[in-house]
Amino acid sequence: MPKKKIATIWLGGCSGCHMSLLDMDERILEIARLADIVKCPIVDGKELPEVDISLVEGAVTSDEHLREILHIRKQSKLLVALGDCAVMTNVTGMRNFFPLKDVIKTSYLNAPSNDAQGSLPSHPALLKLHEKTYPLQEFVKVDHYIRGCPPDADTIFHVLFELLHDRVPDITSMHTLKYG
Amino acid sequence: MATIDIQIDDRHLKATPGATILDICRDNGIDIPTMCHLEGLSDVGACRLCLVEIEGVRKLQSSCTTKATPDMVIQTQTDRLKNYRRITTELFFAERNHFCAVCVANGNCELQDLGYKVGMDHVRYPYLSADCDLDATHPQMVMDHNRCILCTRCVRVCAEVEGAHNWDVMNRGFNARIISGFNTPWGESTDCTSCGKCMHACPTGAIWPKSATMGKLEKNPAMIGELVKKRRMDR
Numbered sequence: 001m002p003k004k005k006i007a008t009i010w011l012g013g014c015s016g017c018h019m020s021l022l023d024m025d026e027r028i029l030e031i032a033r034l035a036d037i038v039k040c041p042i043v044d045g046k047e048l049p050e051v052d053i054s055l056v057e058g059a060v061t062s063d064e065h066l067r068e069i070l071h072i073r074k075q076s077k078l079l080v081a082l083g084d085c086a087v088m089t090n091v092t093g094m095r096n097f098f099p100l101k102d103v104i105k106t107s108y109l110n111a112p113s114n115d116a117q118g119s120l121p122s123h124p125a126l127l128k129l130h131e132k133t134y135p136l137q138e139f140v141k142v143d144h145y146i147r148g149c150p151p152d153a154d155t156i157f158h159v160l161f162e163l164l165h166d167r168v169p170d171i172t173s174m175h176t177l178k179y180g
Numbered sequence: 181m182a183t184i185d186i187q188i189d190d191r192h193l194k195a196t197p198g199a200t201i202l203d204i205c206r207d208n209g210i211d212i213p214t215m216c217h218l219e220g221l222s223d224v225g226a227c228r229l230c231l232v233e234i235e236g237v238r239k240l241q242s243s244c245t246t247k248a249t250p251d252m253v254i255q256t257q258t259d260r261l262k263n264y265r266r267i268t269t270e271l272f273f274a275e276r277n278h279f280c281a282v283c284v285a286n287g288n289c290e291l292q293d294l295g296y297k298v299g300m301d302h303v304r305y306p307y308l309s310a311d312c313d314l315d316a317t318h319p320q321m322v323m324d325h326n327r328c329i330l331c332t333r334c335v336r337v338c339a340e341v342e343g344a345h346n347w348d349v350m351n352r353g354f355n356a357r358i359i360s361g362f363n364t365p366w367g368e369s370t371d372c373t374s375c376g377k378c379m380h381a382c383p384t385g386a387i388w389p390k391s392a393t394m395g396k397l398e399k400n401p402a403m404i405g406e407l408v409k410k411r412r413m414d415r
Binding site: 081084087088089090091093094096097132135137138142145147149171172173174177179180 | 273277279280281282283286287292295296297299300301302303304306307309311395
């Protein structure tokens with residue numbers, strides 16, 4: 001069986017889902033026998049090649065994330081939303097109740113920890129935040145949803161293991177679902 | 181005692197006249213999800229989760245408010261009903277702001293359990309990000325409208341069991357809100373006895389004690405039913 005290709009991607013999230021991914025511990029070796037991890041935020045910044053499975057952490061919060069998720073969908077046979085931010089925006093969506101300019105001002109100018117001389121970030125290389133954050137399925141077809149903040153390493157392993165064996169993982173039963 | 185014969189999910193059952201379909205199902209181990217029903221309180225059919233199909237009746241009926249009549253033929257687990265339960269559950273999550281990861285009720289929440297039960301891995305509707313207030317004016321408890329699903333269990337327990345009538349519902353539809361007094365801060369209420377029954381009756385993290393920290397909330401909604409039962413003269 002030829003080795004499959006996996007990518008893991010980090011959009012608007014806290015990287016906690018990737019920490020859970022690493023919590024698979026030695027089972028990562030089992031995954032590595034079946035697939036190559038060709039892109040991962042803690043490995044390198046290469047352009048995303050065509051892959052069999054992409055695990056996407058985080059919500060779509062900006063122009064850059066939107067471009068990325070559309071590209072990821074194009075390059076991936078299977079797209080897996082990894083964790084609550086990707087599935088329902090979670091903590092990243094808690095700014096959706098406020099106008100973006102108020103959120104930015106609170107963070108950079110009026111934060112209690114601020115030295116009263118804060119400045120708004122404006123470097124052209126920075127991503128442009130959207131007024132609201134959205135879950136992945138708002139823009140692209142998502143094939144599988146892994147819930148949890150963060151998801152259990154066991155669930156992530158189960159999904160990868162089943163998908164790498166061309167089986168459909170069972171992650172909607174009462175025993176495997178976990179919000180928060 | 182006289183009984184009536186009814187049929188539920190192809191099972192022939194005997195039932196007490198006047199019993200609701202939901203009561204009969206629960207007595208016979210037939211699982212129907214509910215949110216607004218709470219043992220000890222009157223039923224209002226608000227959450228629409230307990231809908232069942234009754235032969236000869238075109239519309240779906242809420243089993244908590246429909247009394248069984250002789251020879252009724254009822255279906256409770258059809259694909260159509262399961263689909264509606266999933267949709268209803270998703271709409272609960274889409275309407276208000278339910279962030280389990282930072283909720284005091286995480287791990288002890290009837291709404292969360294409902295999502296698991298109907299196999300909800302994601303919500304197919306847009307999140308409405310409703311503009312909801314949080315009332316922390318009461319010395320011991322908090323009312324967070326972000327997490328309220330308008331089941332009205334708090335309204336009914338306050339009126340029917342405590343007799344204080346502090347809670348009510350204001351507006352309709354998307355704008356409906358649970359209110360204390362005539363929409364005044366909870367802490368200023370002269371009706372509230374601070375008994376905490378609304379907190380125990382609340383199925384989510386909408387009403388919670390200030391002493392509880394994230395994910396550590398413990399509620400005892402069954403206490404309401406026990407209390408009502410113990411108070412009955414004919415027990």
